[in-house]
Every structure is written in C-alpha cells, then in structure tokens.
Amino acid sequence: xxALMKNFTLLVLLCISPCALSDGLPDLGDxxxxxxxxxxxxxxxxxxxxxIRASKQYLDDAEVxxxxxxxxxxxxxxxxxxxxxxxFFAVNDYNVNAFALPGGFIGVNAxxxxxxxxxxxxxxxLSHEISHVTQHHLARMxxxxxxxxxxxxxxxxxxxxxxxxxxxxxEATIVGVQAANIQKQLNFTRAYEEEADRIGLxxxxxxxxxxxxxxxxxxxxxxxxxxxxxNAPNYMRTHPITxxxxxxxxxxxxxxxxxxxxxxxxxxxxxSKLIAxxxxxxxxxxxxxxxxxxxxxxxxxxxxxxxxxxxxRDDQIERAAKELAVLRKQAKxxxxxxxxxxxxxxAAKNYxxxxxxxxxxxxxFPQHLALVYDYIDLLLQAHQAAPALKLLSEQxxxxxxxxxxxxQQSRAYALEGKTLEQxxxxxxxxxxxxxxxGAIEQLELAKQAGGSFYQLSxxxxxxxxxxxxxxxxxxx
Numbered sequence: 001x002x003a004l005m006k007n008f009t010l011l012v013l014l015c016i017s018p019c020a021l022s023d024g025l026p027d028l029g030d031x032x033x034x035x036x037x038x039x040x041x042x043x044x045x046x047x048x049x050x051x052i053r054a055s056k057q058y059l060d061d062a063e064v065x066x067x068x069x070x071x072x073x074x075x076x077x078x079x080x081x082x083x084x085x086x087x088f089f090a091v092n093d094y095n096v097n098a099f100a101l102p103g104g105f106i107g108v109n110a111x112x113x114x115x116x117x118x119x120x121x122x123x124x125x126l127s128h129e130i131s132h133v134t135q136h137h138l139a140r141m142x143x144x145x146x147x148x149x150x151x152x153x154x155x156x157x158x159x160x161x162x163x164x165x166x167x168x169x170x171e172a173t174i175v176g177v178q179a180a181n182i183q184k185q186l187n188f189t190r191a192y193e194e195e196a197d198r199i200g201l202x203x204x205x206x207x208x209x210x211x212x213x214x215x216x217x218x219x220x221x222x223x224x225x226x227x228x229x230x231n232a233p234n235y236m237r238t239h240p241i242t243x244x245x246x247x248x249x250x251x252x253x254x255x256x257x258x259x260x261x262x263x264x265x266x267x268x269x270x271x272s273k274l275i276a277x278x279x280x281x282x283x284x285x286x287x288x289x290x291x292x293x294x295x296x297x298x299x300x301x302x303x304x305x306x307x308x309x310x311x312x313r314d315d316q317i318e319r320a321a322k323e324l325a326v327l328r329k330q331a332k333x334x335x336x337x338x339x340x341x342x343x344x345x346x347a348a349k350n351y352x353x354x355x356x357x358x359x360x361x362x363x364x365f366p367q368h369l370a371l372v373y374d375y376i377d378l379l380l381q382a383h384q385a386a387p388a389l390k391l392l393s394e395q396x397x398x399x400x401x402x403x404x405x406x407x408q409q410s411r412a413y414a415l416e417g418k419t420l421e422q423x424x425x426x427x428x429x430x431x432x433x434x435x436x437x438g439a440i441e442q443l444e445l446a447k448q449a450g451g452s453f454y455q456l457s458x459x460x461x462x463x464x465x466x467x468x469x470x471x472x473x474x475x476x
Contacts (some may be wrong), residue, residue: 036139038103041102041103041136041138041139042085042102042103042104043103044101044102044103045101045102045103045104045105046103046105048101048102048105049087049089049101049105050432050433050434051434052089052091052107053403053432053433053434054433054434054435056092057091057092057093058089058090058091058092059089059090059091059092059110060404061090061273061370062368062369062370062373062404063269063270063273063335063336063339063368063370064090064110064113064270064273064274065088065089065090066368066369066370067266067267067270068088068089068090068108068126069086069087069088070266071088071119071122071123071126071267072086072088072106072126072130073086074123074207075123075126075127075130075203075204075207076130077207078202078203078206078207079130079131079134079199079203080134080135080199081133081134084104084133084134085103085104086104086105086106086130086133087104087105087106088106088107088108088126089105089106089107089108090107090108090109090110090113091107091108091109091110092110093109093110093111094109094110094111094114094278095109095111095233095234096109096111096112096115096221096233096234096235097109097111097112097233097234097235097238098112098125098126098129098235099129099238100129100130100132100133100137100138101138102133102136102138102139103133104133106126106129106130106133108122108125108126109234110274110278111233112125112235113270113271113274114271114274114275114278116217117217117220118210118213118261118263119209119261119263119264119267120204120209120210120213120261121213121214121216121217122267123204123207123209123213124200124204124209124211124213124214124217125217127199127200127201127203127204127207127209127214128196128197128200128214128239129196130200130203131195131196131197131198131199131200131203132192132196134199135192135195135196135199137192137195137196141192190240190242190245193239193240193245194245194248197214197245197248197249197252198252200214201214201249201252201253205256208261209259209261210258210259210260210261211252211253211256211259212253212256212258212259214249214253215246215249215250215253218241218245218246218249219246221233221235221236221241222236222241222243222246225241263299265299265301265302265331265334266334266336268298268299268301268302269301269302269305269334269336269337270336271302272288272302272303272305272306272309273305273306273309273336275287275306276288276306276309276310276313279310281310281311281313281314282314284306284307284309284310284313285307285310285311285314285316287306287310288303288304288306288307288310289307291303292304292307300330301327301330301331304323304326304327304330305327305336305337305340307323308320308323308324308327308340308344309340311323312340312343312344312347315347317344317347317348320344320347321344321348324337324340324341324344328341333364335361335364335365335368335370335371336370338361338364338365338368338371339361339368339370339371339374341357341361342354342357342358342361342371342374342375342378343374345357346374346378351378351381351382354378355378355379355382358371358374358375358378359375361375362375362391367398369395369399369402369404372391372395373404373405373408375391376388376391376392376405376408376412377408379391380408380411380412380415383415385412385413385415385416386416388408388412389409389412389413389416392405392408392409392412396409401432402432403429403432403433404429406425406426406428406429406432407425407426407429409421409425410422410423410425410426410429413425419445419446419449420446420449420450420451420455421446422446423442423443423445423446423449424442424443424446424459426442427439427440427442427443427446427462430442431466436466436469436470436473437470439466440463440466440467440470443459443462443463443466444463446459447459447460
C-alpha cells in the first residue's frame with residue numbers, strides 16, 4: 001500500500017523551482033509543464049485531501065460520495081480532459097460552498113447539496129468546478145507565484161485548501177509564511193471564472209442537463225446575498241458572482257431551449273439523507289411525516305426514505321420496517337434503499353436473514369460501498385473473518401486508499417490472531433487519513449509482532465517513507 005502512496009507523495013518532498021511566466025490566458029488550459037506537471041498537480045491535490053481527512057472536514061458517507069462521483073463522471077465524460085482521474089467528495093459543512101483542488105479533486109459542501117433545487121443546478125456547479133481543473137487554473141496561478149522563491153508542495157496544498165474552502169478563516173488555518181503569502185493570491189480572477197462558466201455550460205449541454213439552471217442558481221445566490229448583507233455564502237466569496245457575470249451566462253443560454261430534466265431518484269434520496277442527518281431524529285420524523293401527509297411538494301419516495309432513516313435512528317424499528325415495505329414496493333432495485341433494508345434487518349437482530357440478504361444485495365450492487373461496509377461488518381460480528389478478508393481484498397484492489405476498508409481489514413486480521421497484519425492494515429488507514437504519527441506507531445507495533453524477512457523489510461520501507469513525509473510537512 002505504501003508503494004501506492006509513493007506515487008503521489010514522492011514529489012511532495014521536493015520543492016517547485018521558479019520559472020518565468022508564459023504570456024496570455026490559454027483558451028484550452030495549456031499550462032507550462034516546466035514548473036508544474038499534471039503529476040505534480042495530482043500530488044498537491046492528494047496532499048490537500050490528507051489535510052481534509054485529518055481535519056475531519058471529509059463527510060465520511062459512502063452513498064453521498066458515490067452519488068457525487070456518478071454525477072461528476074457523467075460530466076467529465078464530456079470535458080476537455082475525459083481521461084483525467086477526478087474524485088468528488090462531500091464536506092461535512094452545511095454552509096453553501098464547493099471548490100476544486102489541483103489534480104481533479106472536487107469538494108461539495110452538504111449545504112450546497114441542500115440549497116440546489118434541481119439536479120441540473122447541482123450539475124452546473126460541478127461542471128464549473130470541473131472546468132477550473134481541466135483549464136488548470138490553480139496550476140497557472142501557482143506558476144505566477146514562482147518569482148517569490150522556492151515553495152514546497154505541502155505549503156502550496158495548505159494554501160490552496162484555505163483559499164478554496166473557507167476564505168474567512170484562511171489566516172487561522174494556514175501554517176507558514178510562504179503558504180500565507182500564496183493564499184492571498186489564489187483567488188480565481190474574473191477571467192478564470194468566466195472561462196469556467198463558458199466551458200461548464202458546454203459540459204451541461206453535452207451531458208443532457210438544463211443549461212438555464214446555471215444562471216438561475218447564481219442569481220438566486222446573489223439575491224440571497226443582498227438579504228444577508230455581509231454574511232454571504234462562502235461560495236460567493238470563493239466564486240465572486242457579479243451581475244455582469246450572470247448576464248453573460250444568460251446571454252449564452254438565451255437561444256438554448258429550456259429543458260425540464262427530471263431529477264434522478266438518487267439526487268432526491270441523498271438530499272433526504274442529509275436533511276435527516278441534520279435534524280434530531282424526532283424532528284426528522286415530524287418533518288418527513290408532515291411532507292408525506294400534505295403530498296403537495298417534494299418527492300414522496302425520497303420523503304419516505306428520509307422517514308425510514310429517521311425512524312431507524314430513533315429505534316422505532318417496527319414502524320421503520322413497515323414504512324420500508326411500502327418504499328420497496330414503490331422503488332425497486334435501488335442500492336441506497338437496499339442498504340437501508342439491510343440496516344433495518346440488523347437493527348431487528350435478524351442476523352441470519354441479514355446475511356442472506358447481503359449475499360444477494362452484494363451480487364446485485366458490487367460497487368456500492370455502503371452495502372460492502374455493512375456486509376463486512378456483519379461478517380466480522382459473526383466471526384467469519386475468512387470471507388470478510390476475501391471480500392476486503394477484492395474491494396481494496398478497486399479502492400486502494402479507502403480508510404474504512406483498511407480498518408475493517410485490521411479487525412479481520414485481529415480475529416485470526418495475525419497481529420503484524422492487524423497493525424499494518426491499521427497503519428495504512430491512519431496514513432490515508434493524514435495521521436502519520438498514528439501510522440508510524442502502528443507499524444512499530446507490527447515490527448514487534450515479528451514476521452518474515454519480506455514483511456519486516458516492507459514495514460521498514462513504509463516507516464522510512466512516513467518519516468520523510470513528516471519531515472516534509474514540518475518544512476516551511
């Protein structure tokens with residue numbers, strides 16, 4: 001696993017050399033490779049992601065993140081760089097914001113998911129952020145700072161994260177003078193915003209979404225800002241929205257037909273899941289019960305899903321099961337509803353029925369990580385470590401940086417009495433979360449357990465790399 005981490009951390013340990021700026025604003029995101037290569041962009045993004053996981057900003061919900069990646073992939077297919085490896089993730093923050101990091105990492109606040117009134121509106125935000133990445137806007141701005149001297153990638157990653165996620169708190173979150181100096185100059189220019197709007201609209205149209213959703217969303221945010229006075233959403237600060245910018249977008253979509261694109265069920269389910277999580281269980285039950293009773297707004301399937309989720313949280317298992325039965329008749333073959341079904345079976349302590357259910361569900365939806373996590377957890381509770389390890393091995397091949405899978409692998413090895421492997425797997429989970437000290441401690445415990453020459457050599461190699469990463473992080 002650490003060999004995989006070397007692919008993106010190797011250049012984090014280096015400094016970026018100064019370079020002269022290229023003239024003009026390339027129309028297709030042509031970025032000078034002399035200072036910042038695509039590989040380095042990816043590594044800076046990975047470094048930023050480690051900071052996000054370490055700070056607990058990451059919303060660790062497999063279903064929300066899977067939905068964002070499915071929607072994002074649909075847009076990326078029609079982007080100027082369809083082969084670029086994008087990763088979309090949710091941020092556990094109910095303020096309205098979204099941001100792009102170098103290398104294809106795009107964060108979406110839970111608050112933005114809730115404020116968008118249609119899937120086309122959400123897609124318009126993602127398409128804008130995708131365009132910032134494919135046009136290499138951050139890379140081009142980083143290049144503009146090279147005259148200030150040598151700057152480490154770790155410092156750049158911290159500066160970018162502060163500039164993009166919460167500009168109000170940037171000074172408090174930045175470590176190091178160099179990073180602070182960079183942050184002050186990393187806000188997107190008007191030209192970059194207009195370029196991202198133009199290309200984002202092209203992505204929306206090619207992907208089959210309503211292009212009018214982009215100006216409608218921006219205009220609604222702008223009006224909300226006037227009402228809020230100085231308390232504007234973070235999205236307004238990281239992506240300054242002017243009347244001229246909205247007018248330019250409206251002019252571009254003026255001659256395009258207004259298409260009423262139906263929202264996907266998953267869009268509605270994800271929103272209901274976030275609403276239920278934001279409220280207390282009793283408040284969520286009252287909210288969704290009221291919505292279903294009036295039946296004059298919203299999606300009844302999503303509302304019932306939210307009600308079942310809230311009932312489950314409130315330990316009203318019998319009522320949750322009854323509402324779920326109605327839901328499953330109305331909406332079949334949906335992995336989010338299947339995940340909820342398994343959770344209710346477990347809550348009802350129907351473990352044999354749950355095991356049978358998960359075997360079939362995993363065959364039908366092998367890529368749905370929430371189902372995978374729950375099934376593995378159930379296997380471990382039943383002390384069935386061997387099938388759990390087999391499934392974990394398959395999933396880690398697909399998701400080599402998944403911290404939850406490594407934690408479950410550590411538990412499975414503990415059941416089998418394999419102490420070295422137990423601590424090694426836990427170390428990998430900590431490392432991908434950015435907890436380098438915890439990872440080193442776990443690898444030291446793995447060494448004490450003893451093992452083959454090959455195993456101990458691999459651990460020593462991992463320890464050297466983690467210590468190098470700690471040294472690089474400590475540098476200004």
